[in-house]
Amino acid sequence: MKRSVGLAAVAVTLSGAVAFPQPVRAPANANRPALEQQFRERVAKLAQQRIGLSDAQMTQLDQSNARFAPQLNRIAMQERQTRQALRMEMTSPSPNQERVNALIDQSLQLQQQRITIVQQEQKDLARFMSPVQRARYIALQQQFRRRAQELARQDPAQRGMVPKGIRPGLKKIR
Helix, strand or coil, X not given: CHHHHHHHHHHHHHHCCCCCCCCXXXXXXXXXXXXXXXXXXXXXXXXXXXXXXXXXXXXXXXXXXXXXXXXXXXXXXXXXXXXXXXXXXXXXXXXXXXXXXXXXXXXXXXXXHHHHHHHHHHHHHCCCCCHHHHHHHHHHHHXXXXXXXXXXXXXXXXXXXXXXXXXXXXXXXX
């Protein structure tokens, strides 16, 4: 169970903090937990292979991710909310100057907090990873983030989330 939690942390960290639209759920979701477990195992195996981590290092990475992933996810959510609020304010007929200024300041504060957390995470990773392994880990994280962003921009039918020919939110006419 502890390994599963660690693997989930690796998957969350590697996938970044991209918000996906909610998929249209098929009625047969009985095997979803098994599929999620398979995904976590594949991500962990891929990370271990590409980075060249031992089992002991994977355990330490799991622990590090358990510490830092929740903080990074919280910051990402706050950044997203701040951007949305700024976007809404800027699209209003007469944006509130003080509100826009406060949102810009908040955005900069959140970026500073994220940088501080990433620096702490890198210091922690340096305890058990070589510089080359850390560089590979960063590259793998970026690769997962880019792929997640690409998937988020795709039509749900292209991602296999809804049957082809059916658009989310619309009923099929018979």
